[in-house]
Amino acid sequence: MALTPARTPPGVLELLPLDQIAFQGMLDTIRGNFERFGFLPVETPVMELTDILLTKEGGETERQVYFVQSTGSMEKGGTPEIALRFDLTVPLARYVAEHEHQLNFPFRRYQMQRVYRGERAQRGRFREFYQCDIDVIGKDSLSIRYDAELPAVIYNVFRDLKIGPFTIQLNNRKLMRGFFENLGVVDGEKQTLVLREVDKLDKRGADYVRETLTGEGFGLDASVADRILDFVGTRSTGHDDALAKLAALGHGSETFNQGVAELRDVLELIRAFGVPESYYAVNFSIARGLDYYTGTVYETHLVEHPQIGSICSGGRYENLAGHYTKSHLPGVGISIGATRLFWQLREAGLIGTGASTVEVLVTQMDEAELPRYVAIATELRQAGIATEVVLEPGKLAKQFKYADRAGIRFAVLVGSNEIARDVVVIKDLARQEQFEVTRADLVKTLRVELEQAAAMRT
Amino acid sequence: MALTPARTPPGVLELLPLDQIAFQGMLDTIRGNFERFGFLPVETPVMELTDILLTKEGGETERQVYFVQSTGSMEKGGTPEIALRFDLTVPLARYVAEHEHQLNFPFRRYQMQRVYRGERAQRGRFREFYQCDIDVIGKDSLSIRYDAELPAVIYNVFRDLKIGPFTIQLNNRKLMRGFFENLGVVDGEKQTLVLREVDKLDKRGADYVRETLTGEGFGLDASVADRILDFVGTRSTGHDDALAKLAALGHGSETFNQGVAELRDVLELIRAFGVPESYYAVNFSIARGLDYYTGTVYETHLVEHPQIGSICSGGRYENLAGHYTKSHLPGVGISIGATRLFWQLREAGLIGTGASTVEVLVTQMDEAELPRYVAIATELRQAGIATEVVLEPGKLAKQFKYADRAGIRFAVLVGSNEIARDVVVIKDLARQEQFEVTRADLVKTLRVELEQAAAMRT
Structure with a gap:
């Protein structure tokens, strides 16, 4: 029979088991924090009806959609x-x-x-990737205070992921629009276009943005463009500095004043939520590409790895589900692109492969004693210790090699000599040490060893 | 704007949050046991290349496949x-x-x-559903002992799911083929056809199967058909009875003897793995529809809910990946269809909605004290307690109603009176009781309450 070469479609991240364990650990940390903050789990089908998924605003997104058809419906x-x-x-x-x-x-x-996008195939671009989202949705209204709770979740998640210092960068769309209004850019559409240009600042640089804003299409005065560039260049260096920079903006249009007040409230409450001030800052250049954000916007950057870009973004939106219901449902949310994040952290050398979820290998020294080995494995499993027992007969050296390659830390050895003395040997494959304990002390001893091994890793 | 009615495609199971928590709990129990038995996690992309997915044997499956296309590839x-x-x-x-x-x-x-099948839309049939699989794959060979380990995993999973007594039913394809050989049905194809008919026994009954086997196409002697029906009617009622029923089969063709020996070895080792004998039995009618099983086959049935059918099935196969590699990779595996199982258990009233993952609601008695409430929530979260804090001002009665509807068990209340005395009030919404503790004892007390509440549920 001719063989079909085994391969995945392009644009997916498929992991070997120890990497999968590391990735799973990342998802577990995220999930744990989401739950600790009182968010409830939802899963939706991977498939949605086309009329639900594609609304008029589609555009770029629509061209990236993957359609799904059974054989029957393709024929139709x-x-x-x-x-x-x-x-x-x-x-x-x-x-x-x-x-x-x-x-x-x-x-x-x-x-x-996981979500799906027909992206152009490119290194580091994924067509299938995990998103980890939280949102708070209000009915009719939603207090600005929730905008301060989400940075607290972000702080807890990335602190626990232990991937180095990071900054949650805050801005407010009303503040930005108001600032443009103050400068005479009052048309909403035009404000959006200016926002989009400002969003390119990091990638294209100030000169490019200044040229665009003063060039054809925009036609802003050079002094206005400069004030915008000056404004969006603002970064705070601590809690008091953030408040001072806000206060220095003075007063302006109603939208402007509202934006300033919202951002101030958010800053104050973020501190009350226990986020240390080195972990958040205002950054008036944060615009977020998506048009539906209407107030607070967030990005999160690793201080030592700015090239990775934002690792967690989001913001406040005015109405979640206007296409499907007349109810007014304002909300605020954030999203972590876990697949891309994992890939980038690995590329940057910030995460290695995980320790195996398998904690103990019960070896097979004497095939005739197999029921004994199986009973030991059963006892360990009942004590909550993840255990594999060697069922295939083979040389002990080969069994150790297997454990070592598979990343299993501890091996249990029981031969006729140990049986006679009612003891077992525990071999620590990482330290290449082994020691004897009484059969009765096996579970207790392994628990202590495993706790120590876990503590060393964190 | 015209509204698009919000709805999912047919054939999917979408859950409300408390049901999702119950489902998640089921998956966690399954995952925990898989890991405790030393299985490693793998995730693969939801999409596979068509030439990988569709091999010659396709048939029924191929007609149910969902193809995926981006707009660009549809145009081509x-x-x-x-x-x-x-x-x-x-x-x-x-x-x-x-x-x-x-x-x-x-x-x-x-x-x-999750996996996807374009099934005909029908109550209880899903087009998207979770499968929870474990497999052990050997290189060149794989000891029959692994066939005994999987029933131990099945036993642990369903014991922990607490959905009532169940029986793991065992059979062996070699035993079945060998038995047919002994009766003169030596052609492999014909044996497969007989196996397929026998597999219908539960649904169609003995008379239907006897008629088919003696009718056109098969043309077996009535005595042969009767011996087959007698054979497949065999069920054991305990460990010794299972061995006795195997012994009573005597000797026959090489395949037959091998099947008997394999099943005997599996039975002996299942006992060594600590599975109580009331949880397993031989059942010579278990054939499994799929053609690729070559040895041991399993089904698992709830004793008190036979109508649910098999809740966990699988078996031994000769070669996993012959389409993609020349390596010989025998394996043994089982699969739990978690979505269908959850749906059926809920229909049968065997599972309710889950307790909320949110354990505590910190209420807002006095808006001016919000930073205090936020600080309490932060302290509880740091102690690992899943906590929501009310950020929207509102009447206390409304806050309790929210907690009650959301399934949150405990509320924390702190007003000016409590602040003055440095105490907090804990309200147990399930018992409709409340009591006071010192502020310093809050975490400790809630931990004890939550542990008791969890213990009451299990």
């Missing part, structure tokens, strides 16, 4: 009825609109699932 | 290059063939992901 032709989700926000909007009367508001949900 | 026409996996076995075969030289054998992997 026409636009496919279902497609794969490209983010978790549209499914959330549909979910909240569909189950509105069975949910409690403010509705706090977390969702950690 | 032709057979779509990628499709959604319909099980986790084909992806496992591709994974092992692709990463063969980086894996350790025997390779023990677990995988818990």
Whole structure:
């Protein structure tokens, strides 16, 4: 039979088991913090109806959508009825609109699932990737205070991931729009276009943005462009400095004043949530590409790895599900692109492979004693210790090699000599040491060893 | 703007948060046992290349495949290059063939992901559903002992799920083929056809199967058909009875003797793995529809809910990845269809909604004291207690109603009176009781309360 070469489609991240364990550990840390902050789990189907998924604003996104068809529906032709989700926000909007009367508001949900985008194949670009989202959705209204709670979640997640210092950068869309208003840029559309240019500052630099803003299409005065560039260059260096920089902006249009007040409230409450001041800052250049943010916006950057870009972003939006319900549902949310983050952290050498989830290998010194080895494994498992028992007969050296390659830290050895004396040998493969304990002390001893090994890793 | 009605595609199971928590709990129990038995996690992309997914044997499965296309590739026409996996076995075969030289054998992997089948829309039939699989893959060979380890995993999983008594039913394909050989049915194809008919016994009854076997196409003697029906009617009622029923079969063809010996070895070792004898039995009618099983086969049935059918099935196969590699990779595996199982258990009233993952609600008695409430929430979260703090001002009665509807058990209340005396009030919403503790004792007290509440549930 001719063989089909085994390979995945391009644009996916498939991991070997020890890497998968490391990735799983990252997801568990994220999930644990989401739950500790009182967010509830939601999972939605990977497929949504096409009319739900594709709204008029589609554009770029729509061209990246993967449509799904069974053989039967392909034969019929026409636009496919279902497609794969490209983010978790549209499914959330549909979910909240569909189950509105069975949910409690403010509705706090977390969702950690894969999404799909037909991106151009490119290193570090994924067509399938995990997003880890939390959102708080209000009915009719939602206090600005929730905008301060999410940075506290971000702080807790990335502190626990132990990937170095990071800064949660805060801005407010009203503040930005108001600032443009103060400068005479009052048309909403034009403000959006200016926001989009400002968003390119990091990638293209100030000269490019100044040229665009004063050039054809925009036609802003050079002095206005300079004031905008000066404004968006603002970064704070601590809590008091952030408040001072806000105060220095003075007063202006109603939108402007509201933006300043919101950002001040958020800053004050972030501190109350226990986030150390070195972990957050205002950055008036943060605009976020998406048009639906209307107030607070966030990005999160690793201080020592700025090239990675934002590792957690989000913001406040005015109305979640206007396409599906007449209810007014304002919300605030953040998203972590876990697949890309994991890939980048690995590229940057910030994470290695995980320790195996298998903690102990019960070796097979004497095939005739197999029931004894199986009984030991059963006892360890009942004590909550992840245990593999060698069932295939073979040389002990080969069994150790297997444990070593598989990343299993401890091996248990029992031969006729040990049986006669009612003891077992525990071999620590990392330290290449072994010692004897009584059979009765096996579980207790291994628990201590495993706790120590875990403590050494963190 | 015209509204699009919010709805999911047919054939998916989308859950409200408290149901999602219950489902998540089921997955966690399964995952915990898979890991305790030393299986390693693998996740594969939801999409596989079409030539990987669809091999010649396709047939029924192929007609159920969902193809995936981006807008660009739809415009090009032709057979779509990628499709959604319909099980986790084909992806496992591709994974092992692709990463063969980086894996350790025997390779023990677990995988818990969703799969997709374009089933006819029907109550209780899902087009998207979770499968939870474990497999042990050997290189060149794999000891029969692993066939005994998997029932031990099944026993541990379903014992921990607490859904009532169950029986792991065991059979062996070699035993069945050998028995047919002994009766003169020596052609392999014909044996497969007989196996398929026998597999219908539960659904169609003995008369239907006897008629088919003696009718056109098969043309077996009535006495042969009767001996087959008698054989497949065999069920054991305990460990010794299972061995006795095996012994009573006597000797026959080489395949037959091998099947008897394998099943006997498996039975002996299952006992050594600590599975109580009331949880396993031989059942010579278990054939499993899939053609690739070659030795041991399993089904698992709830004793008190036979209508649910098998809740965990699997078996031994001769070669996992013959389409993708020349390496000979025998294996044994089981699969739990978690979505269907959850749905059926809920229909049968065997599981309710989960307790909320949110353990405590810190109420807002006095808006001016918000930083204090936030600080209490932060302290509880740092202690590992999942806590929501009310940020929206509102009446206390409304806050309690929210906690009650959301399934949050404990509320923390702090007003000016409590602040003056440095105490807090803990309200147990389930018992409708409240009591006071000193501020310093809050974490300690809540931990005890939560432990008691958890103990009451299990």
